[in-house]
Amino acid sequence: MPRILRINTRTKEFKFEELGDYAGLGGRALTSRVVNTEVPGDCHPLSAENKLVWAAGILAGSGAANSGRLSCGAKSPLTGGIKESNSGGQFAQVLPRLDIQAIIFEDKPEMDAPFSIVEIYADRVEFKDATPIVGKDNYPAHEELKKIYGDKAVTALAGPAGEQCLAASTIQFSDPHLNPARSAGRGGMGAVMGSKKVKAVVLDPEAKGRIKPVNEEAFKVARKRWLEILMGHPVTSEGLPAFGTAILVNIINEAGALPTKNFRYGRFDDVADISGEKIAEVIESRGGKTKEGCHTGCVIQCSQRYNDKDGNYLTSGFEYETVWGFGANCLINDIDDIATMDRICDEKGIDTIEMGCTMAVAMDGGVLEWGDSKAGIELLQKIGSSDAMGRIIGNGADFAGQAFGVDRIPTVKGQGLPAYDPRSVKGVGVTYATTPMGGDHTAGYAVATNILKVGGDVDPLSKEGQIELSKNLQIATATIDGLGLCLFVAFAVLDTEDAVQCMCDLVAATHGIEFTADDFIALGVNTLKDELEFNRKAGFTKSDDQLPRFFSEEKLEPHDTVWEYTVEELQAAKV
């Protein structure tokens, strides 16, 4: 039976517990339930009362395709609300081998206490001195860990940004290619880890267990159908593998929704220099790889290996949103410099989306020139250093706006908006405004139906149908995050009639329980209810469910659209 591992980071005590009241939950469903149940809504996110919860999904370790995502939950230092930050990497694939569903980091040591490496075994937890890796960037720190724990060590790292408790800091998880390149990116989970003085977590390198489905035959059938579903859809079988998520650069630009120069325009003149097609060409010419999975068991393979001009590894997990954030949003057209920025963010442990927004705000504030990629690289390198500028940048767009006196800041609930202008992809705008996560596209990716015409066709420029679309996607997403599935399965799921039933069959067969389509919906709805309840306790009201005023006041070229929803209208998108 999978267990919960509670670790007190102050006393260094630990306890393996049965799931108890949390039975049947996993992934985001579990992290959000724990945070809502155990963390006071009005506590400070960096206080001893906050908890950092890492949970493998309900299907984790089952061997179902793309079931290896990890949920990281806490009260967010960035938004002040609840956060589930979802990451790839090997961590959630190995947890089940240790019979662990979730780890809960509790309490905190004094601010000047030393950092620890926390080793997790099936029967114990050990705290080791982290001094040799403190202050180190994530790649070199991970190299050190490999020296100690072996090449295939599965690790989680708080980078220099997390050590400083910066509100945009990530937790970096190691990937199948032995790099710390997968991020729990959004909402400052690295700061919560840093506040608890945990520099790294390493899973027992000898972990050997395997999940055996309770109903093996039924599982085999469902698993095969699941693979067919994923391999039968053009987005998951062709588009994403060929170009990664950056395939969207041209598509969203064409749609007039690629936020350019800090959300001033919907198209970028130099789009050809940063497109997915261009990136694939560069990768291939330098002996990189266009297809890689972020965890074993991934069949979509949207990641890549991007090499520098000399053919040496530079970065991976080089996402559309990163290319947009440092590219169009900052008027930068040098794809190598953008890839370098992606790498620096992984090194420092800082969210690329938040940094894309923050850098544009800094450009508005006159800190650096529009399009100056070299100055942008210098700025990012200050994060986690002794330079106070690094603390400003690393705390995100709202913070930098206040530091630099800028009044035009694209955030919702304190979190920087991603790569889709809500005026011209209204469905995702509804998600930005209403998800408990703050400005977040993954929480209800209406871009699928608005632009890609997956799961139907809802006009991106019209108000009609967006509220319902976003609400339904938010529910389905919460369920998928609870199962531990990669969100990208949704493309295939939305267009395949028996897909929900197939996922239900996977759950039922794995755990030997009944799991119907109603249960599927209820899992997502209940997760969102947990999250909304926590946010109410944290002081959020419906007036927080709105985009910044400039989206309503400034028309976006080329469609001359504005954001037109009232707060009252938007409430209908919440469960």
Next chain:
Amino acid sequence: MPRILRINTRTKEFKFEELGDYAGLGGRALTSRVVNTEVPGDCHPLSAENKLVWAAGILAGSGAANSGRLSCGAKSPLTGGIKESNSGGQFAQVLPRLDIQAIIFEDKPEMDAPFSIVEIYADRVEFKDATPIVGKDNYPAHEELKKIYGDKAVTALAGPAGEQCLAASTIQFSDPHLNPARSAGRGGMGAVMGSKKVKAVVLDPEAKGRIKPVNEEAFKVARKRWLEILMGHPVTSEGLPAFGTAILVNIINEAGALPTKNFRYGRFDDVADISGEKIAEVIESRGGKTKEGCHTGCVIQCSQRYNDKDGNYLTSGFEYETVWGFGANCLINDIDDIATMDRICDEKGIDTIEMGCTMAVAMDGGVLEWGDSKAGIELLQKIGSSDAMGRIIGNGADFAGQAFGVDRIPTVKGQGLPAYDPRSVKGVGVTYATTPMGGDHTAGYAVATNILKVGGDVDPLSKEGQIELSKNLQIATATIDGLGLCLFVAFAVLDTEDAVQCMCDLVAATHGIEFTADDFIALGVNTLKDELEFNRKAGFTKSDDQLPRFFSEEKLEPHDTVWEYTVEELQAAKV
């Protein structure tokens, strides 16, 4: 008839208007009504939609003792709510000579537009190039203005902090002693001024007009009685003139309510080194002055001239809260260094209370050592410079807490708490929690009745009677601020039976209207209603009416008190 002067800072147009709907209002009553009526609650405080309103009081220019205070209002960059920041200086004494009740600065130029000096005459406004004083500290900038406009020029300045739109920046007004030493200190009014690219405002040096009371005889009688009341109370006639507000250092320490080491203890071991008595001794030994008024017509004379070791002027308006903030709260016991910090704050244009809180937070964050006054001076000198650390410090305690990863931050609604620990002066704690201003003692100074036994005797350590006390004081204070009277008149007013009637007589005689005790109360109540309504529109809810959790969790020595009010209980303190 007094007029409103509207100045568009973008187009440089201006308009003199009748008061119209604002007739009968002045001071805080006027600024809060204008902000609530004309500024969108959800606008960004640094945006073109915010307005900066400066209003002389209802009794301004009448010649009544202590009627020369100025109200500065806007949506606050520090709290995100409404703000009335109250200042001494000559400004509100001169405005009536130009027949101006209030100036409203509207709109804003582009961020990279040049700063202006705005000259105000009875019939026109002129914008002059501010380049020669941009980037200059306030004292040298004021010297430059004196060269242009003459020695007695009455000025308002945004310092280097205001130019950078830092959220704790002040507006510095010139005093009768020709120094820019009087601050609209709290809530970042300097940032709003800076965002509108106004570096300085100068009132016509030739302004000659005089207010003539409508009913001269009645006014003479009331004015005489008013003077008797102020001169008849020991606090206003003896305590404050002899030692300034720093007389409180020993009193509040004795009461066990002097917040020490970032609100960890209620008494400071080195209190004798920073007491009002000690300061008076230092002042006298160096040829300074212990009694000075902040504006002509002041009979209380709580200000002073503090000279350095060489007998040269160092600072004035050296308040108890400043001595506490850089002293006990930071474990600093060098009174000359504290006076130097006060001067630096006036030079940069930054709030001393917010800086006292911020410096202690920085000490908690390991940025400098506890008690290290030289490092504290260096830190303050970075404000307004190109050093990013200055931007962190200058944005206040909450901001610095986030920058440095500190979770124990003494703020309410984003504003740093002043020099009275709310656990052991519970009445002022109720004010901190419930005033629309954020953490502010002046909004309902229950210290008077809790500790000084003025206006009754309510036990500071007990919950009993505090809610009603704070509420009544908040109302009376709002009225006093509307009349343009110095808050310190309240000590005499609370203990003198006919004082309210006397103030009513002053208003009635000055304007030739009826003005009863009911009108007196209504003025305060309506002002608070405006402010609370604005804050609701800005997104505040009752959950914002509470102190940080650590006040409820950590006992304060020597009385071992904690903060025990629920949010529900506290609502009764609001009108």
